[in-house]
Amino acid sequence: MIEFTNRQRNIIEIVKKKEPITAEHIADLVGVSKAALRSDLAVLVMTNALESKPKVGYFVGKTLYNGQANVGYLQQLKVKDIQSVPIIVDGKSTVQEVVIKLFLENVGSIMVVDEKGYLEGIVSRKDLLKVTLGNANATTMPVNLVMTRHPNIVTILPDESVLEAARKMIHFQVDSLPVVERSVGGNDDKKMVIGRITKTNMTRMLLDLENGE
Incomplete structure (x- = not known):
């Protein structure tokens, strides 16, 4: 079963503590460039683990508020x-x-x-x-x-x-x-x-x- 990477889990924890938070701020806290985080943030938003609003930043998504049930489902869902x-x-x-x-x-x-x-x-x-x-x-x-x-x-x-x-x-x-x-x-x-x-x-x-x- 595919799980989020360590960096993606780190991003989720950062957003939980500091939401709303911009991609630039997340990148600073993770210690990488904003460009390096682009694919991670895209996956997290696609799976509803995070939500984003223009000019505001990232929030914890509905998936996590629902006990990550949807993430578990997505991790098991096959092509x-x-x-x-x-x-x-x-x-x-x-x-x-x-x-x-x-x-x-x-x-x-x-x-x-x-x-x-x-x-x-x-x-x-x-x-x-x-x-x-x-x-x-x-x-x-x-x-x-x-x-x-x-x-x-x-x-x-x-x-x-x-x-x-x-x-x-x-x-x-x-x-x-x-x-x-x-x-x-x-x-x-x-x-x-x-x-x-x-x-x-x-x-x-x-x-x-x-x-x-």
């Missing part, structure tokens, strides 16, 4: 419990076909897989915009020429915690993660795509938690 169906295309699909699929599915990125469903790459709206601007012939290009390839893609396993997925999204500054299973034999170069987890999944989960669902 597979909230993941969505993956949106995938074949690497031979043209850029035009992928653009159409991206807008029909209303997603920010699409995963590219081989004929067996193993992850080959991922392509985002930004990738497609870059290649099509000023290039009339780009629409007929195969998407595997413009995608980000597998070794450079951040993925998550279905049995990892939702908190770990949140940490990865924040640390790597991405909006979604492919949910994958390792191939039989443990070959890390082969990852079967079985789902996706996005910031929308996270937001919906937190709303359900707030509503007691």
Whole structure:
């Protein structure tokens, strides 16, 4: 079970004693830069351990006032419990076909897989915009020429915690993660795509938690 890090627990104790308190003041008390605390504060706010108000600072969140019951729930919640169906295309699909699929599915990125469903790459709206601007012939290009390839893609396993997925999204500054299973034999170069987890999944989960669902 994933728990808060020592530094995150330290931040919570500081906020308990000195709320409301600014990020700058927290950083001074922890002994690190404000930038170094950004991902910790984001995780604590996302899990409702802390709340923040612009120009005021950080407060103890509803989670802690409820005896940290929600934190315990989040620590046990797995990616597979909230993941969505993956949106995938074949690497031979043209850029035009992928653009159409991206807008029909209303997603920010699409995963590219081989004929067996193993992850080959991922392509985002930004990738497609870059290649099509000023290039009339780009629409007929195969998407595997413009995608980000597998070794450079951040993925998550279905049995990892939702908190770990949140940490990865924040640390790597991405909006979604492919949910994958390792191939039989443990070959890390082969990852079967079985789902996706996005910031929308996270937001919906937190709303359900707030509503007691």
